[in-house]
Amino acid sequence: MAKALREPKDTSAQAIARLREAGLRPTRQRVELAGVLFQSGDRHVTAESLHDEVAQTGVKVSLATVYNTLHQFTEAGLLRQVIVDASRSYFDTNTGDHQHFFVEKEGLLIDIPGESIAVAGVPAPPAGLSVDRVDVVVRVRRN
Amino acid sequence: MAKALREPKDTSAQAIARLREAGLRPTRQRVELAGVLFQSGDRHVTAESLHDEVAQTGVKVSLATVYNTLHQFTEAGLLRQVIVDASRSYFDTNTGDHQHFFVEKEGLLIDIPGESIAVAGVPAPPAGLSVDRVDVVVRVRRN
DNA sequence: TCAACGAATTAGAACAATTCTAAACTGTGA
DNA sequence: TCACAGTTTAGAATTGTTCTAATTCGTTGA
Structure with a gap:
């Protein structure tokens, strides 16, 4: 209490x-x-x-x-910076492994837990480059 | 010829x-x-x-x-607009299904064929929203 | 507790990318 | 070829963000 x-x-x-x-x-x-x-x-x-x-x-x-x-x-x-919109930067207090839904019209971000989502088949990057992180943005809209 | x-x-x-x-x-x-x-x-x-x-x-x-x-x-x-950088917009002449590597320091985009990459486990979006598309950005850096 | 110093804050200017405006120009169909 | 809607343009305006230089604040040592 x-x-x-x-x-x-x-x-x-x-x-x-x-x-x-x-x-x-x-x-x-x-x-x-x-x-x-x-x-x-x-x-x-x-x-x-x-x-x-x-x-x-x-x-x-x-x-x-x-x-x-x-x-x-x-x-x-x-914090973690989230890049989903060309015109403004978002910052996320969730710094753990996760991804986002993004409702463009409203500028609304919604977390997707990292456990639920998986990206497979990312090719090895071209020589001299190494992967920093993989960002997934699921763009959604109101129906 | x-x-x-x-x-x-x-x-x-x-x-x-x-x-x-x-x-x-x-x-x-x-x-x-x-x-x-x-x-x-x-x-x-x-x-x-x-x-x-x-x-x-x-x-x-x-x-x-x-x-x-x-x-x-x-x-x-x-064309297709690609959002990977907070400060400028990129446009891609490849409008087909594919994703990108992005070398932030250089502002360089590299295509990843759509067939090679797969995103699994995207949850159903919250009620009233439907998926428009799924963007994957593999952020890489020079080593 | 206080002085002193480096760190942080601030207003406002500056900046970069993009969009707007309204005037001049140009394809196109008749 | 004409006329008109559609297009282009220079430059101003807007927006989000960063910079600058002056002020203020937090901390440390006496």
């Missing part, structure tokens, strides 16, 4: 711990962004959407800082 | 036929772009790269027209 009702302080403490582990100084802005990003389950955000969301909590964080932070979190392995 | 040496006029004629079939008026610019795009085998271009390439043949086509044309060709099914 106690576990279900987390106090804000709890969330901050978790965020701070997470940042410290990642070697990032826990500034007010980073703690706030980490709180928003990681307190609920897996999330997909864009710089803009995260900026708006944080703004609504009353905390003031500049867009430049949102961009900086998203990149730092990504480098630190806390 | 005759087949190996195509005259420019031949290329144009092919391009014009292709445009007519697609329901596009064969203007000087479209014929030129179609010529560059379709006379050699499968190609991957960006708006910028195609614009540069055409410029070097001496024909003057504005960048706006290159963008317009790439989109029209895509709508007409002559």
